[in-house]
Amino acid sequence: MTDRLRDKIIPVTAILAAIVVAWYAGSYAMNAPFQRDLDRRAGVTSTTWEFVAKTMSQPKPTLPAPHQVAVNFVENTFFRKLSSNRSLVYHAAVTLSSTVLGFAFGTILGIAIAVCIVHVVTLDRSLMPWIITSQTIPILALAPMIIVVLAAVGITGLIPKALISTYLSFFPVAVGMVKGLRSPELTHLDLMHTYHASPGQVFWKLRVPASVPFLFASMKVAVAASLVGAIVGELPTGAVAGIGSKLLSGSYYSQTIDMFAALVAGSVVAVLLVSLVGLAGRITERVMGGRPA
Amino acid sequence: MTFLRILPWQALLALVLCATALLNLPLVVTDAGAAAGTAWPIMALLAAAALLPLLRLPRLFEAAFLFVAVHAAAWLLIAAIAGNEGGATASFFALVAASWLLAWRLVTVLSRMRPRARGLDILLRLLVPALFGVWLLILWEAIVRGAGIPFILLPPPSLIGLRIANSLPILAADVQQTIFKAVLVGYALGCAAGFAVAILADRYMFLRRGLMPIGNMVSALPIIGVAPIMVMWFGFDWPSKAAVVVIMTFFPMLVNTVAGLAAAGAMERDLMRTYAAGYWQTLFKLRLPAAAPFIFNALKINSTLALIGAIVAEFFGTPVVGMGFRISTEVGRMNVDMVWAEIAVAALAGSIFYGVLALIERAATFWHPSVRGG
Numbered sequence: 001m002t003d004r005l006r007d008k009i010i011p012v013t014a015i016l017a018a019i020v021v022a023w024y025a026g027s028y029a030m031n032a033p034f035q036r037d038l039d040r041r042a043g044v045t046s047t048t049w050e051f052v053a054k055t056m057s058q059p060k061p062t063l064p065a066p067h068q069v070a071v072n073f074v075e076n077t078f079f080r081k082l083s084s085n086r087s088l089v090y091h092a093a094v095t096l097s098s099t100v101l102g103f104a105f106g107t108i109l110g111i112a113i114a115v116c117i118v119h120v121v122t123l124d125r126s127l128m129p130w131i132i133t134s135q136t137i138p139i140l141a142l143a144p145m146i147i148v149v150l151a152a153v154g155i156t157g158l159i160p161k162a163l164i165s166t167y168l169s170f171f172p173v174a175v176g177m178v179k180g181l182r183s184p185e186l187t188h189l190d191l192m193h194t195y196h197a198s199p200g201q202v203f204w205k206l207r208v209p210a211s212v213p214f215l216f217a218s219m220k221v222a223v224a225a226s227l228v229g230a231i232v233g234e235l236p237t238g239a240v241a242g243i244g245s246k247l248l249s250g251s252y253y254s255q256t257i258d259m260f261a262a263l264v265a266g267s268v269v270a271v272l273l274v275s276l277v278g279l280a281g282r283i284t285e286r287v288m289g290g291r292p293a
Numbered sequence: 294m295t296f297l298r299i300l301p302w303q304a305l306l307a308l309v310l311c312a313t314a315l316l317n318l319p320l321v322v323t324d325a326g327a328a329a330g331t332a333w334p335i336m337a338l339l340a341a342a343a344l345l346p347l348l349r350l351p352r353l354f355e356a357a358f359l360f361v362a363v364h365a366a367a368w369l370l371i372a373a374i375a376g377n378e379g380g381a382t383a384s385f386f387a388l389v390a391a392s393w394l395l396a397w398r399l400v401t402v403l404s405r406m407r408p409r410a411r412g413l414d415i416l417l418r419l420l421v422p423a424l425f426g427v428w429l430l431i432l433w434e435a436i437v438r439g440a441g442i443p444f445i446l447l448p449p450p451s452l453i454g455l456r457i458a459n460s461l462p463i464l465a466a467d468v469q470q471t472i473f474k475a476v477l478v479g480y481a482l483g484c485a486a487g488f489a490v491a492i493l494a495d496r497y498m499f500l501r502r503g504l505m506p507i508g509n510m511v512s513a514l515p516i517i518g519v520a521p522i523m524v525m526w527f528g529f530d531w532p533s534k535a536a537v538v539v540i541m542t543f544f545p546m547l548v549n550t551v552a553g554l555a556a557a558g559a560m561e562r563d564l565m566r567t568y569a570a571g572y573w574q575t576l577f578k579l580r581l582p583a584a585a586p587f588i589f590n591a592l593k594i595n596s597t598l599a600l601i602g603a604i605v606a607e608f609f610g611t612p613v614v615g616m617g618f619r620i621s622t623e624v625g626r627m628n629v630d631m632v633w634a635e636i637a638v639a640a641l642a643g644s645i646f647y648g649v650l651a652l653i654e655r656a657a658t659f660w661h662p663s664v665r666g667g
Contacts, residue, residue, distance in 0.1 A: 011503030030526075062526065122397065125404040125418070126425035137640040138600040140517075141617070144608070144624045145632045149446050152627070224513040231515050235608055243518070251521035251609055259522055267514045274513045 020066055024056075027063040031055040034062065060254050069260040076261060085241075088265045094242040095230050096269055098158050102165020103226040107219060109166065110173025117174075118181045118207070131174055139167060143232045161233035161242075165226035172225065176218025180211025209288060216281030223273045231266060243269070303398040304343040310391035311336050311343070317384035320370075321377045332384065335369045338362045339391050352406060359399040366392045367431045371438065379441020389435045396428050448630040456630045457637060463619070464638050471616040472642055474531040475603040479538025484595060486539065487546025488588070494547070495554045496572075508548045516541050520606040534606045534615075541602040542595040546588075553587025554580050586661055589654040596646045600639065 035055045039046065046054065056065040064072075073088065080087035113131075117123050143164050150160040184206050192202045234244030243266045250259035300308075314320075320332045342362035345355055370388055374381055403421050408414050430450045436442075437449040444452060457464065494501040520537050527533035557580045565575045607617025616635055623631040 007502055008506065011499050012506050013503075014499070015503035015507060122401045122404050125421040126400050127422075129422035130425060133644060137643045138597065138604055140601045141604045141620055141636055141639050144621055145629065145636075148624045148627075149629065152446060220513070224515075228515045228517055231518060232605055232608075235605075243515075247518055247521050248609070251525065254525060256522065256525070263515075263518045263522075266518055270514050271510065 023063075023066050027061065027065045028052060028055050030062040031058055034058070059257075061256055064257045064260055068257050069264060072257045073261040073264050077265070088246075088261060091241060091243050091246050091262070092265050092269050095227070095234065095244065095266070096273075098161035098233065098242075099165055099223070099227045099230040099269075099273070101158060102162035102229060103169050103223050105162065105166040106169030106222055106226060107173050110170040110218075110222070111177050111215070113170070113174045114177030114181060117178050128178070131171060134171060140164075140229070140232050142167070143229070144235070147233060161230050164233040165229035168229040169222035169226040172218045172221040173215070176214045176221075177211055180214025181207045183214065184210045212284060212288065213281070216277065216284070219277050219281070220274050223277050224270055227266070227270050227273060299346055299349075300343070301346065301398055301401070303394040303401070304346060307339060307343045307391040307394045307398075310387045310394070311340055314384040314387040314391070317382055317387065319382060320385050320388070321373050322380040322382060323377050331373075332388070335366045335388055335392075338366045338369075339388065339395060342366075342395050343391075352402060356399060356402045356406075359395060359402065363392045363396045363399060367396075367435070371431070371434055374435065374438045378438050381439035381441075385439055389432070389439065393428060393432060396424065400424055445627055445629060448633060452630050453633040453637060457634045460631065460634065464634065466614050467616045467619050467635065468638060468642065470531060470612075470614045471534070471603050471607065472600070475534035475606075475615075476538060476599045478531070479535035479603065480542055480595060480599040482535065483539035483542030483599070484546045484592060487543045487591070488550055490543075491547050491550035491554065492576075494551055495576075501551060504547070505551060508544050508551075511544045512548060516544075517602060517605050520602070521609045524606060524609045529610050529612055531615075534603045534611075537602045537606040538599045541598045545594050545598065546591045549587045549591035549594075550584060553584025556580075556587065557583040582660075585658045586654075586663075589650065589658065593647060593650050593654075596650055597643060600643050600646070604639065 032051075032055050035051065035058065039051070039054075055061070056068065061068070076086055076088040080089075082090055082093075084090065113127070117128055146164055147160045150156070150163075188206060188210075189202070192206055197205070230242070231244035231247070234240075234242035235248055243262050246262040246265075247259055250256070250262060314332065314336065318332055320335075339362065342359050345358055350358075366388070370385065370392065374385065400421055403417060403424070406417060408417060434449045434451060437444075437447055448456075490504070494504050517537070519540055523533045523536040523540075527536050554576075561579055561583075562575065565579050570578070604617040604620070607615045608621050611618040616639055619635050620632050623629075623635070
């Protein structure tokens, strides 16, 4: 326990505290010029401490102080009705629904592609290079077009956003699963051969179990990517609902505190999703009889 | 029925599709209701290509003939439909499907070849995916034109190519603004800062223990969300985009470099100790070279992230030039072909960026097993 305290908790807390202190200093430095201007016009002279306090309580600061963001976040998360347009839970739920839908599609598609690539030589030689190349392409640039074109055809709402998430999340899963399905060593494959196992048996009894750790590792990457896809997908819809639209409307009206609170909400969702996938991975491995390495 | 056993399934299916096409002639109906397009040469080509295995020619001849036949057939099909968009009959789609199946057969034949010469092998490894890409474009063109999908929703590749050729000055200005200013400056600053902090974190245990969990967590966060804030702070021009890129590239570089610096083996470190090498000597002569594969991995990940960051940041406000600006405004004006042109340029830029990094990596880490083993 003391080891854990010394090796992890104290250093992390210290760094976080340093970040918060730097944040306060930054918010004083960035808000001070505007506050000085305000004071001069109002003809107010304030003591140093009053001035510092004022820079930390502007309604639309350049850089909101951490406590302003925290208050806004807590207020909009816990003290609003869920149907309210200001409730962060509502916006997070909108983003979460398209993230999860897109992630599910993407994972299924990625696994299917990986299974095909591992079993068909033609696809391995022709499709795999494209999957790798596609990782070098800024796919997110497609997002506005997908949304607008699908809206022109009459498809709006959840599906277009989920498609962007699907698109972002299936690459990591496909690449990870190809690696995983190929991870059994030659000796293991030879052993299956001596058992006279059919290709189906080799697949289900050797390749699939061997690929599970790879699957969950790449699913963690995929779920983070699909959240980014959902947030960017909300931008061109004209700020209706979701964390992305909250950011956009915040930037229209320079409501920095709202924007930071939305960012915090997005980060909380990301951490929750990644840890859920990690937890599912650990449970699956335990159920399958894996031993902690 | 021995020939049924000799013919591959793609060829059999292609023959069936040719027969279906024969029953459903004409190939294309013009707006006036007249039949257009001559199906005979296409069918002759495809049938010959499908029946080719019966002659038991050497693989190379078979591949060469298939190559010529399927591409000539595709060319004729697209020439027949061009100008009569939306007039395709079942016969047209059957022939498109037949030529695609034979193209698949061609790729199968090519992927089974194992040439002895190294140069030929590399050529084949490039040709197979190139064919796949070409056929994706051919199918896109044939289906969009054949089914008469409005070009405003999904333009065929030929129109996108035309648009790229016609608007080179605009595209060049956008690339100049987004890639040469925002992406490159932000990328250099972000990677350099990540690297410097990683060296510091390596020197001081406390810093490393504190920063690593944070860095790992941040990599999962939607950092792209800081884009509107940066636009507010640094204005509409490229510095705000560069700032987004700096933030997006910093953490992958930090995490990978720290991991890489731990990669040098205990034996090698002991050797350096027996030489009485100092911290900095060990760092430059042993640990940084050992970390190079990790650092290059981060540089490659960051090349994509930097492009995405700069383009998405431009969605939040820009001067009237830039790739993200062009994409968002042309989408609003329903100039979808210009959007596709911009995306094609972005894809090309991303691939070149990545490719250059991969080449530098091969040159710099020539000693690494993954490069040496070739």
